[in-house]
Amino acid sequence: MTSEPPETETPKPEGLRARKRQETLQRIAETGLRLFGERGYEATTLDAIAEAAGISRRTFFSYFRSKEEILLEWQMRGFSAQLRRAVLAQPADRAPIAVVRDAMLQLAAGIRAQEFISIDRVMRASETLQARKQATYALQERALHEALVERWPDPARSQALRLVAMVSLGAMRLAIEAWIQAGGDRGAAPFLEDAFAQIAAEVCGVGGPSPAA
Amino acid sequence: MTSEPPETETPKPEGLRARKRQETLQRIAETGLRLFGERGYEATTLDAIAEAAGISRRTFFSYFRSKEEILLEWQMRGFSAQLRRAVLAQPADRAPIAVVRDAMLQLAAGIRAQEFISIDRVMRASETLQARKQATYALQERALHEALVERWPDPARSQALRLVAMVSLGAMRLAIEAWIQAGGDRGAAPFLEDAFAQIAAEVCGVGGPSPAA
DNA sequence: TGAAAAGCTGCACTCGGTGCAGTAAAAAAT
DNA sequence: ATTTTTTACTGCACCGAGTGCAGCTTTTCA
Known part of the structure; x- marks a missing residue:
């Protein structure tokens, strides 16, 4: 042997x-x-x-590498990659921001509200953790941007896609906040849809003199 | 006497x-x-x-209160208050996001590029500082939101105004980045205008409630 | 079976940050 | 001008996070 x-x-x-x-x-x-x-x-x-x-x-x-990483690890590891996969899996003929929205909606179905809210509560209680959380949003923004560039490789569009990533993640942030505040009972999807719809409503009247107030 | x-x-x-x-x-x-x-x-x-x-x-x-605060103090103290003032001083009949954009353009004229870039270089070199910087953006978002609510006190609009604050600050973030990357010679204003214009272009084609996926 | 690689541990150390107590200086009261 | 009260500055001891190092144990590989 x-x-x-x-x-x-x-x-x-x-x-x-x-x-x-x-x-x-x-x-x-x-x-x-x-x-x-x-x-x-x-x-x-x-x-x-x-x-x-x-x-x-x-x-x-x-x-x-640090105490914080216990909390941040799950939020980073996983989510960025999942979002990337979901973005690349969307049908090709839609506007980037619509693609991201639908990718997020898809992911929203799979989150475990229990654990999510529990972690959120811990993070909300510490100032330094809040800061780190914001930083992970910035990283996710980068990751999402990279996924979008992979999807629409036109270099002239890259800058615009950064904005898409930022706006989308911003909408997600707000949707999450509203969702948690509502208790997390109903799914997160409606909050996400609302946030994206509201962004469209607010931003699109910018060029003209005044929108329909 | x-x-x-x-x-x-x-x-x-x-x-x-x-x-x-x-x-x-x-x-x-x-x-x-x-x-x-x-x-x-x-x-x-x-x-x-x-x-x-x-x-x-x-x-x-x-x-x-901390070592970081040396860097952050100037960025917080001042800017949020300035932005608030500039927002409240804009003419009343424009869309919120246009108001914020113009307020930012006004502030952009007054920044000292020298000091700004110097501080940015220091912060860029430290990971923990990057995190804290993101956190201050979140605080500024809150402050801007409060200013907007003060301007348009309709409670039903408050949520939408949060999105405006987020999107605007996001545009500013990107504009600053592009501006610094370009050396900071030309004023920051054109970068700001570009960022807002690009957001409008990307977001507005999305269509409202048409997931239909 | 034995050597190399990777993991675990304790130890000593640096640095940021806080509580405490004592002293010096400024402000208010007399 | 003096006392008294308030506020600022300081040193000291202490805590917790994080790192480098050296030695030991365990797994892996030949």
């Missing part, structure tokens, strides 16, 4: 190492989220998280 | 105390800005700033 590794059991992923790492990562994230919810973000120290997750404080930093 | 204090000389402000405080505040800000420019933001410690400004490390925190 020994020329061929036995591999008696490898449940899902390759390598024992990778699997353990994945488990630990998940455990840290869950532990952190739970403690944040119980005691608040600032009041939860890294020592507490590390101890509760069964690792050393030092090891925490080999999984997350 | 003596019911009237002589006031042999009081240069500008009331109280000796207030004047010294103002001087110290200015000195700290200038010192910090200079050191950030020379060594970079992260590499400049509070000890260094305090020593160079002739105060103790502890005293720094009675002038600024």
